[in-house]
Amino acid sequence: MYPKYMRSYKIISALSSKLKKVYKVEADSTVYILKEYERVEDAEKEMQIARQVAMTGYAPEVIEHQDNLVLYEYVEGDNFCDEFRKATMTDDVEAMELLATRLSIFLQIIYSFTDKAIKEIDFNNYVVRDGRVVGVDFLKVDEGMPYEDVASAIAFALTNSAGQYYDCYPFVYKLLSCFKLDMMDVINEVKARLKQLASRGSSNDIDIDMLADGLVGFDKKGVDWRKLI
Numbered sequence: 001m002y003p004k005y006m007r008s009y010k011i012i013s014a015l016s017s018k019l020k021k022v023y024k025v026e027a028d029s030t031v032y033i034l035k036e037y038e039r040v041e042d043a044e045k046e047m048q049i050a051r052q053v054a055m056t057g058y059a060p061e062v063i064e065h066q067d068n069l070v071l072y073e074y075v076e077g078d079n080f081c082d083e084f085r086k087a088t089m090t091d092d093v094e095a096m097e098l099l100a101t102r103l104s105i106f107l108q109i110i111y112s113f114t115d116k117a118i119k120e121i122d123f124n125n126y127v128v129r130d131g132r133v134v135g136v137d138f139l140k141v142d143e144g145m146p147y148e149d150v151a152s153a154i155a156f157a158l159t160n161s162a163g164q165y166y167d168c169y170p171f172v173y174k175l176l177s178c179f180k181l182d183m184m185d186v187i188n189e190v191k192a193r194l195k196q197l198a199s200r201g202s203s204n205d206i207d208i209d210m211l212a213d214g215l216v217g218f219d220k221k222g223v224d225w226r227k228l229i
């Protein structure tokens with residue numbers, strides 16, 4: 001795997017081999033991320049978004065590319081999903097609210113610099129570096145509305161909370177307030193996203209209708225009765 005025109009690099013580890021192969025590599029004593037895409041169009045699409053956003057510091061810089069290979073800056077920091085799980089596990093309301101605020105800032109940057117939406121939020125695709133949420137996976141970015149991303153983030157949060165699903169409510173309600181939205185505005189989209197996640201087997205047997213009732217009730221009364229029994 002030494003493409004002719006790119007610098008030579010040493011593979012340190014493989015980070016993913018799903019839709020694309022992702023490697024942590026080293027060249028000239030610097031660590032980079034090398035992505036090998038299935039199709040050249042995918043490489044061009046993700047590279048274009050990264051370039052539009054990188055000037056803000058919210059996406060990695062594109063170092064070089066050739067065909068379906070792209071070398072990116074390595075974003076050193078904490079994985080957003082790990083930080084989220086840590087905060088929910090320890091019931092750290094402040095940390096959850098900070099993560100929600102930081103995610104909303106990242107999303108606003110995406111909307112202003114790309115005119116597109118993330119479409120499917122997976123917390124594993126963000127690295128927290130110097131207090132900023134930096135996006136590292138833009139393959140699914142496409143035409144869409146911010147409220148869809150908010151709903152997608154809420155569904156991901158509810159199904160990835162380290163404790164009970166309601167342990168992440170501080171994150172959920174802070175995210176809504178950053179977007180000046182009420183739960184009622186997004187509840188149908190949240191339900192649709194939860195069903196999508198359940199069909200892929202990534203949520204653990206949650207009763208989606210009951211959960212949605214709880215979310216709306218909590219929004220109105222500030223309390224989820226399920227937490228009281």
Ligand SMILES: Nc1ncnc2c1ncn2[C@@H]1O[C@H](COP(=O)(O)OP(=O)(O)OP(=O)(O)O)[C@@H](O)[C@H]1O
Nearest residue numbers: 015016018019022033060073074075124136137139
């Ligand atoms: N520039 C980067 N800096 C630091 N870490 C990165 C960078 N790019 C990717 N990673 C890490 O590698 C992981 C996998 O990369 P990526 O999300 O692009 O692939 P993927 O999840 O397999 O792709 P897809 O979500 O399209 O299936 C990320 O979750 C992140 O932890």
Ligand SMILES: [Mg+2]
Nearest residue numbers: 122124125137
């Ligand atoms: Mg990813």
